[in-house]
Amino acid sequence: MAKTLYVDLTSRAIRARETDPELLQTYLGGRGYAARLLYDNVGPEVEPLSPENWLIFSAGVLAGSGWPTGSRSCVTAKSPATGVYGYAHSGGHFGPAIQLAGYDAFVISGRADTPVYLLVHDDRVEIRDGGDLWGLTTHEVEHTLTHRHPGAAVAGIGPAGENLVVFASVMNDLNRAAGRTGMGAVMGSKNLKAVAVIGTRPRRLPAAFLDLAKRQSAYLRGHGNLGLLRKYGTPGIIGPKNAIGDLPAKNHQLVQFPAADRMDGEAIAAAARKKLACYACPIACSRVTEVESGLYQCLVEGPEYETIDSLGPMVWNERLDVLIYANLLCNELGLDTISTGVAIAFAMELRQRGLLDDAEFSLEWGDPDSIIGLIRAIAARRGRLGELLARGVREAAAALGGDAPQYAMQVKGVELPRQEPRIAKTFGLGHAVANRGADHLYGLPTLDLAGWKDAAREIFPDLYPEILEFGNERYRANVLVYSEHYCAITDALGVCKFSANETFALMPRDFAAALTAMGRTFTDTDLLLAGERIVNLERMLNVRQGLDGTHDVLPERFTREPAVVATDGGRGEVKHTSVCDLPAMRGDYYRLREWDDHGVPRPAKLKELGLDG
Amino acid sequence: MRLVIDPVKCTGCQLCTIFCSVRHRGLVDPTRANIVVLAQHRLHRRVPFTCFQCQDAPCQAVCPTEAIVRDTKTGALVVDGDLCTACGLCTEECPYGNMFLFPDDSAATKCDLCGGAPECATVCPQGAITVDDGAQPGATADIDAALAAARRELDSDPIRRRAG
Numbered sequence: 001m002a003k004t005l006y007v008d009l010t011s012r013a014i015r016a017r018e019t020d021p022e023l024l025q026t027y028l029g030g031r032g033y034a035a036r037l038l039y040d041n042v043g044p045e046v047e048p049l050s051p052e053n054w055l056i057f058s059a060g061v062l063a064g065s066g067w068p069t070g071s072r073s074c075v076t077a078k079s080p081a082t083g084v085y086g087y088a089h090s091g092g093h094f095g096p097a098i099q100l101a102g103y104d105a106f107v108i109s110g111r112a113d114t115p116v117y118l119l120v121h122d123d124r125v126e127i128r129d130g131g132d133l134w135g136l137t138t139h140e141v142e143h144t145l146t147h148r149h150p151g152a153a154v155a156g157i158g159p160a161g162e163n164l165v166v167f168a169s170v171m172n173d174l175n176r177a178a179g180r181t182g183m184g185a186v187m188g189s190k191n192l193k194a195v196a197v198i199g200t201r202p203r204r205l206p207a208a209f210l211d212l213a214k215r216q217s218a219y220l221r222g223h224g225n226l227g228l229l230r231k232y233g234t235p236g237i238i239g240p241k242n243a244i245g246d247l248p249a250k251n252h253q254l255v256q257f258p259a260a261d262r263m264d265g266e267a268i269a270a271a272a273r274k275k276l277a278c279y280a281c282p283i284a285c286s287r288v289t290e291v292e293s294g295l296y297q298c299l300v301e302g303p304e305y306e307t308i309d310s311l312g313p314m315v316w317n318e319r320l321d322v323l324i325y326a327n328l329l330c331n332e333l334g335l336d337t338i339s340t341g342v343a344i345a346f347a348m349e350l351r352q353r354g355l356l357d358d359a360e361f362s363l364e365w366g367d368p369d370s371i372i373g374l375i376r377a378i379a380a381r382r383g384r385l386g387e388l389l390a391r392g393v394r395e396a397a398a399a400l401g402g403d404a405p406q407y408a409m410q411v412k413g414v415e416l417p418r419q420e421p422r423i424a425k426t427f428g429l430g431h432a433v434a435n436r437g438a439d440h441l442y443g444l445p446t447l448d449l450a451g452w453k454d455a456a457r458e459i460f461p462d463l464y465p466e467i468l469e470f471g472n473e474r475y476r477a478n479v480l481v482y483s484e485h486y487c488a489i490t491d492a493l494g495v496c497k498f499s500a501n502e503t504f505a506l507m508p509r510d511f512a513a514a515l516t517a518m519g520r521t522f523t524d525t526d527l528l529l530a531g532e533r534i535v536n537l538e539r540m541l542n543v544r545q546g547l548d549g550t551h552d553v554l555p556e557r558f559t560r561e562p563a564v565v566a567t568d569g570g571r572g573e574v575k576h577t578s579v580c581d582l583p584a585m586r587g588d589y590y591r592l593r594e595w596d597d598h599g600v601p602r603p604a605k606l607k608e609l610g611l612d613g
Numbered sequence: 614m615r616l617v618i619d620p621v622k623c624t625g626c627q628l629c630t631i632f633c634s635v636r637h638r639g640l641v642d643p644t645r646a647n648i649v650v651l652a653q654h655r656l657h658r659r660v661p662f663t664c665f666q667c668q669d670a671p672c673q674a675v676c677p678t679e680a681i682v683r684d685t686k687t688g689a690l691v692v693d694g695d696l697c698t699a700c701g702l703c704t705e706e707c708p709y710g711n712m713f714l715f716p717d718d719s720a721a722t723k724c725d726l727c728g729g730a731p732e733c734a735t736v737c738p739q740g741a742i743t744v745d746d747g748a749q750p751g752a753t754a755d756i757d758a759a760l761a762a763a764r765r766e767l768d769s770d771p772i773r774r775r776a777g
Binding site: 064065066068093100142143146151174199200202203204205207210214217218221273274275276277278279280281282283284286288299301 | 624625626627628631632634635638639640641642643644645654655656657658659736738739
């Protein structure tokens, strides 16, 4: 049985307890387990950057098990961006180390009086002096700690987290980001620079499970739905998204980018030097790209799709070298690339409209000096604009006043991920209602957008083929509800969505089979119910602090200003325009979820899910 | 039989180490596999690395109980668990670090080519590990020369020079 590690940085007390198996059955583990711990132990009165907040690193049972793509871990805390539920997750090799060291989670409370790092080597746990690490970039910290502790997996923060930037990330494996909702700031507020884990405990798993894992790995290796990811990684979706108007640009003033082919799948492939994979992954979507010479010369694992749109079209940057370098800089400084790009785009639109100017940065669309300079300024909280944007676009807009809030692309304090709500409507609904703020991975509703016909027919036999019409608000809520439950499952089990939610190569029944082969009784219905329970628990965590349907909104741009989609990737004639009818979809969503008109789960639903205690 | 390793194709996924440990230990125990994946993080390189089944094997020569024997079918050097006394001399003698003696183990462990169907090659999703059925084990001198050549190639890599 794996354990949960409790570390209090104030008292420096360390203890490990066997994880309650009932909690793992009910909430599966990973994200679900951490959400339950947060709900039970971090009350509404706790300030996110105070010692009373909990920072929980958790990995689901399939992470580090040999199950293909079982590599993911989660960082959970009350978020300084939203003030309510926050979490971020990442791939690489950190999650498996947690499980291989014998743990389901590390629960970190309190605040160290001086900078420290946590070292976990199986049962041996130490809080170590981190004075020589404070101020280092995430890469410098990782190189230092892997040299000092050979074989360690490291998760750490950079200067942005130390400076409590509200969208600071936690980085592992150099360039793998647990980026969203400011978990890096929570870590910085605790004076915790890094967590280093060496896991060498064998995992005794049933032969039936290991056989299944091996067969599923071979199955995924050749699966047709994974072709684009295998060949190009996430940059492969740039071209198709641009064609339909789902490539937001200039802070969502436009939805297509004429220079998209400078940073699409082929362009990234040409700049790529290496393919890398996360733990136990047969897909290997990741690319290490290089800028060979010039001011932006560098090598980085990335950029991924979200980063490309954030630091490319959103800020009207057409230069791949600037994009790659900006990605590396964000990673080294420990900044979420999505929030950073959206924050810079916000500033650039304000300048465009005469609402902002700055002595240091021109803020002209696409200006490399502004982009790179602002990344550094935000991480350091330096200068008027660096300090302002480090608070996130919601607070920055509030501080500026006037019309500024109209141009802040955020929901609940989290900068919008890179889907266009007026075109990818299920994503639009998802961004509005997600419990951790605007989030593309809370639901990742690709069923209709990518047109996975077989899965759609199987999951929604009575709504097929209308269920696939992603531009029509009707039935989008049906897609989203299912997708959110499936995402909760994969986040709780520690597997990558690319094997499952993104492509439907694997279905919930495959994970039920995995858990059953492990000796735990689950059907796919059980799993989807657990997913529903996790989403409702997260909702109640927010409701408890006064959030409700009035917060499930989108910036007015999406409901009021039509998106204009043209032929030829935006260069040609106008094909059509579209807005997002959020209220219609939201009403459907609450009804399907059996929540009231204010977006609050009804007592009967909570009772059904065992959340009424 | 010989394993053919192409580091350029290796993505560092660790499926080889995971399923080697499953095959030989019946556990998910990748830190005690008979193959390792060397990582050079600054250059993002990954290199699967395991026994060369040397023709003139130093491990076999030093073993005081003649516990390391050649499998004539595969050409692999295999540890006979009944003869091995876990003295550890082989782990000191192998110039490449491919002999292992883990605490709590009663015998040394090494790559044995899985009796003819190497698990690592079977599970590798990238074709970074393949099998050359007809190849004979090489002499350590040849292995040393190949490793030195690989090192020179690495040192001359333009990416290495720039990334520093």
